[in-house]
Amino acid sequence: MSMIFLGGSRDIFELPPAAIERIGAIVAAEHGVLIGDAPGADAEAQGLLAGYNYEHVGVFCAGDTPRNNLGDWAVYRVPPPLGAHGFDVHAPKDREMGRRADYGLMVWDGRSPGTCLNVLRLAMMSKPCVIYDMSRGSVATVQNTADWRATLRLAGLDVCRQIExxxxPDERLALPA
Structure with missing residues (x-):
């Protein structure tokens, strides 16, 4: 059974039909799903998986209890570093999902630095990730950091600054020259 890191931007509240179809294929193939607890794409994907009554799901959270666990699945708590705030609270759980995954599927709004960094983390480990880019209406598969840099070039300077x-330090090595 392959493990799929499923995630995306918090500002996405409707998954694209192609992503819904791909998640249906994940369920049909009985792959394991690693998913966060955030509102937006995570919660939308959780709702879809819960609708399938799918059992092979693990929900990762930074808090004592997940913000969303729509299928009452197993919970994996990855505590943040002491004194962490904002993004730094959730980054360790995202890194852990990437570490455990074989593949990724991300639904990106074209602006979310967290989603873009999750794709990079997978690319750095040579784990393919399918990205549904909602801002451009495109789908791409990122296989490596060169592919990730090509995707990043589409994001714009402000998004690139937020990502950086x-x-x-290890992730910075993948930045475009």
Whole structure:
């Protein structure tokens, strides 16, 4: 059974039909799903999986209890570092999902630095990730950091700055030259 890191932007409240179809294929193939607890794309995907009564799901959270666990699935708590705020609270759980995954599926609004960084983390480990880019109406598969850099070039300077501000030193090595 392959493990799929399923995620996306918090500002997405409707999954594209192609992503819904792909999630249906994940369920049909009985792959495991690793998913966060955030509102937006995570909660939308959780709702879809719960509608299938799908059992092979693990919900990752930083808090004591998940913000969303729509299928009453197993919960994996990844505590944040002491004193963490904002993005830094949730980044460790995202890194852990990437570490455990074989593949990724992300629904991106074209602006979310967290979603873009999750794709990078998978690329750095040579784990393919399908990205549904809602802002451009496109689908791409990122296989490596070169593919990720090509995707990042479409994002715009402000988004790139936000991404860079949240990167670890190892992740910065993947920045475009």
């Amino acid at each position: 501000a949240r990167m670890t």
